[in-house]
Amino acid sequence: MAAPDKTPARISGMFDSIAPRYDLLNRVLSAGLDQKWRRRAVRELQLGRAPQVLDLCTGTADLALAATEQHADASVIGVDFSGAMLRLALGKVREAKLDSRIRLVRGDATRIPVADASCDAATIGFGIRNVAEPTRALDELARVLRPGARLAILEFGQPRIPGIRTLYAWYFRYLLPAVGKMVSRHQSAYSYLPASVGTFPPPAEFARTIESHGFVSVRAVPLTFGIVYLYVATRLS
Numbered sequence: 001m002a003a004p005d006k007t008p009a010r011i012s013g014m015f016d017s018i019a020p021r022y023d024l025l026n027r028v029l030s031a032g033l034d035q036k037w038r039r040r041a042v043r044e045l046q047l048g049r050a051p052q053v054l055d056l057c058t059g060t061a062d063l064a065l066a067a068t069e070q071h072a073d074a075s076v077i078g079v080d081f082s083g084a085m086l087r088l089a090l091g092k093v094r095e096a097k098l099d100s101r102i103r104l105v106r107g108d109a110t111r112i113p114v115a116d117a118s119c120d121a122a123t124i125g126f127g128i129r130n131v132a133e134p135t136r137a138l139d140e141l142a143r144v145l146r147p148g149a150r151l152a153i154l155e156f157g158q159p160r161i162p163g164i165r166t167l168y169a170w171y172f173r174y175l176l177p178a179v180g181k182m183v184s185r186h187q188s189a190y191s192y193l194p195a196s197v198g199t200f201p202p203p204a205e206f207a208r209t210i211e212s213h214g215f216v217s218v219r220a221v222p223l224t225f226g227i228v229y230l231y232v233a234t235r236l237s
């Protein structure tokens with residue numbers, strides 16, 4: 001399978017276009033499971049008191065909101081390069097009256113606009129697959145996390161149980177792109193989704209990549225039959 005074009009201008013333009021329908025499609029296409037996956041990712045961070053969390057590729061801020069909802073004293077900085085996604089995120093943050101605790105910043109995952117060792121934890125929800133140079137983003141995460149801090153990355157995978165794998169492959173390759181195209185009115189964003197998942201490294205390989213970029217105790221945890229993987233790692237001390 002040919003790797004899809006991930007130039008930053010293309011990816012940010014794509015998310016700018018689908019932003020108004022992004023949350024709706026997430027809920028519908030995951031049958032509401034997406035928020036459960038995000039809450040699980042936050043739990044894996046094992047946050048201490050008044051933590052500073054980085055949510056990279058924050059999009060419409062669902063993971064940032066989950067972190068502040070689960071931890072009343074957490075502060076989050078959400079970074080994304082799509083202006084339209086960030087505008088929607090800001091609306092949600094203001095509506096939840098969380099603007100004093102969630103700060104949204106426009107920036108690239110390969111040049112995170114945050115000081116060295118300033119974060120107690122970091123998350124990326126369904127974002128790393130879109131980054132053209134994911135190892136540069138991992139190097140940046142290692143730079144901004146303090147030693148011992150936890151990283152939780154959610155990314156799509158492929159179910160391992162044969163029957164479910166076949167059924168899901170049909171859903172993911174045919175039904176999801178059709179519904180996504182109809183609702184988002186974007187020609188290719190929801191075909192890009194299975195194409196980008198298909199060329200993403202298998203869980204064991206991506207876990208090794210995380211390990212070789214400044215992290216230890218790396219785990220790849222399958223969620224919902226492996227439709228999604230949660231990668232949990234600790235910044236090297």
Ligand SMILES: C[S@@+](CC[C@H](N)C(=O)[O-])C[C@H]1O[C@@H](n2cnc3c(N)ncnc32)[C@H](O)[C@@H]1O
Pocket residue numbers: 008011012015056057058059060061062063079080081082085107108109110124125126127130131132
């Ligand atoms: C699939 S959305 C995920 C949004 C959110 N984390 C969630 O859980 O719904 C991917 C997001 O990553 C952002 N993104 C992709 N590559 C990026 C990069 N290199 N730098 C910053 N943001 C990026 C996109 O703009 C988009 O908002």
